[in-house]
């Protein structure tokens with residue numbers, strides 16, 4: 001599974017899939033702090049992930 | 065997870081509302097929250113000319129889009145802070161957004177005003193965000209008044225407001241506490257200021273902007289890292305995670321049960337603002353903050369220029 005972290009534009013590769021909730025807790029992120037995007041679709045924490053997925057995790061920050 | 069309204073697949077989970085929404089229903093939910101804020105707090109009506117402060121981030125663009133959808137009379141104002149790369153990118157987002165949605169736009173360039181933020185960062189010891197915030201408030205207010213707008217709307221969301229309240233409470237800053245809220249009426253040289261997104265969290269405005277396909281800037285300002293607000297937001301996020309609904313109850317509790325007390329205190333003890341002796345902007349210190357910033361810069365640049373003495 002390929003993860004793109006924005007806005008840093010860092011790419012991570014993880015083997016185990018599970019669901020969005022477990023993915024975020026492995027990365028130490030709270031669900032309310034990011035958008036989780038797959039193929040232009042937003043995913044809720046309960047959604048299952050597949051090993052071949054490409055996921056974007058976009059931190060929600062204010063511009064100031 | 066299924067949508068609470070229509071049972072389709074949910075795209076957004078909102079623990080504090082004990083709800084989940086599909087894209088269409090989420091947009092309905094969002095509009096209703098904005099509408100509720102406008103009606104409950106009597107922020108403005110269709111008769112008002114509204115100036116929206118546009119930074120290029122998700123909140124301000126979401127606000128302008130939503131107000132336009134509701135057929136309010138909106139115009140955008142962007143302040144170009146002259147921060148290398150960052151400001152150019154932000155300005156690009158604002159210009160494209162206003163072009164695409166046909167929202168009239170004005171831009172003030174701090175470089176032209178001789179107040180570029182990177183220069184001010186070098187000059188002042190206090191956090192650059194406090195200088196930047198002061199300058200932005202000054203120009204937004206001045207532009208609104210000089211161009212006959214009756215309302216200035218900003219994209220501050222629930223997280224911004226809760227973090228500000230938290231910070232004001234930690235310092236027991238009674239003047240700021242008496243002055244915080246989604247509606248500041250116009251008075252003595254200040255235009256009416258409103259925050260129609262105060263019921264919506266940062267997470268919700270991000271979801272709205274994504275689902276509305278708004279092309280917003282999601283790279284933060286390079287100076288935002290050390291800001292104390294970012295830290296307070298993290299603390300409140302933890303609290304919200306363990307106790308969903310905490311942020312809104314903290315903020316609304318303040319509005320309903322504490323704000324008036326602080327406002328009264330401020331009326332009794334606070335000073336009446338009078339026009340700045342240089343520029344006419346209302347201030348309680350004789351010369352307003354922005355004119356003082358200008359004076360400091362010019363005195364220091366003159367002082368540091370080489371002087372030639374005859375030998």
Ligand code: SF4
Nearest residue numbers: 064193196285287288
């Ligand atoms: S983070 Fe600070 S310096 Fe950057 S735009 Fe916001 S207030 Fe200004």
Ligand SMILES: [Zn+2]
Nearest residue numbers: 067070086089
């Ligand atoms: Zn629905």
Ligand SMILES: [Zn+2]
Nearest residue numbers: 340343352355
């Ligand atoms: Zn002044």
